[in-house]
């Protein structure tokens with residue numbers, strides 16, 4: 001027996017409807033907000049993530065699935081969706097199409113992390129990105145799209161946490177303040193924090209080491225250092241969320257795990273699924289397009305982790321719609337009636353009816369039992385008589401009532417019953 005790799009999961013036949021429901025809801029929300037789907041390869045040149053996601057992040061430093069391909073190129077399985085979508089945007093000249101460009105994706109992503117509940121090595125994201133707009137309305141729209149997605153799934157207990165981490169101008173001053181604050185404690189802090197001290201001190205605030213947390217809790221707050229432009233931007237985002245009736249908490253410790261963010265950052269967090277409670281995270285990244293070689297353009301987006309949402313839905317009362325069951329099981333007896341059952345099922349399927357027939361050479365009694373096990377809504381038995389009359393006795397399994405229906409009228413009758 002060969003087992004599944006650590007940190008990955010199968011989706012079983014009796015679970016896939018949950019995935020489909022989450023994905024369909026994502027597509028519905030994306031459509032309503034006028035986002036178009038994009039698909040990028042599962043792997044990209046390693047450099048894209050090094051430059052895009054950032055050298056001071058755990059994702060790039062410790063977690064990437066990187067390998068050399070047979071042509072000697074360094075290739076990396078995407079650890080997130082944004083960098084690839086920015087590459088797609090630039091490489092295909094979308095910067096010269098009418099702005100903003102609004103794109104969404106549902107994609108697998110790969111991070112070599114220590115697996116635990118809600119943390120996998122292969123996971124899936126529903127994400128969306130807006131390119132070309134710097135306006136706070138766009139920040140609010142992106143946050144509202146995430147909110148709407150979670151809300152549609154019935155996840156009402158998920159809390160929105162909001163912050164602004166400023167632009168390069170105010171961040172510079174804040175970084176200086178952070179460095180002044182952390183400098184005296186640096187010897188007692190972890191090696192990661194020490195290396196972040198020079199490269200990106202803001203990321204020290206994201207450290208999970210207990211020894212570092214005791215210093216980070218008293219660190220200066222970015223919100224006290226925002227320049228007027230960033231402050232006004234943040235105020236406008238908040239007032240738009242207020243008028244949309246969306247509740248949030250401003251949390252100056254939300255700095256996000258990736259290097260590209262500027263101004264607005266946000267996370268939707270649940271307390272119901274353990275330590276990995278962030279179901280969705282995102283923010284503005286006005287510098288990334290320029291950093292990846294394009295003419296600088298503002299951008300913002302988010303990604304939600306599908307496995308975490310699934311876990312949350314299973315742990316709470318959010319619930320899923322019922323799994324699709326066969327609308328009809330058509331049982332046959334001898335060869336002639338089985339042939340008619342086979343043909344009738346095929347015709348019904350062509351008209352959008354989920355129909356099932358015997359594949360195992362079972363007796364009629366055993367076919368009935370099986371139809372019950374797979375929760376078929378109706379069962380029709382075709383025998384000698386039915387072959388002649390082209391009519392079946394249609395039994396409703398939920399209450400045992402039955403009705404004579406002409407085979408040619410079956411699809412109409414069943415589809416009516418389904419609705």
Ligand code: HAM
Nearest residue numbers: 080082118119120123278279280281282301302303305
């Ligand atoms: P992220 O916060 O790294 O952001 O990931 C987004 C979401 O993916 C997380 O909130 C979480 O639900 C899920 N996730 C991340 N890592 C794992 C894992 N190991 N196992 C299971 N789920 C996980 C980004 O990826 C950014 N690209 C989001 C973004 C889009 N920002 C702007 N645009």
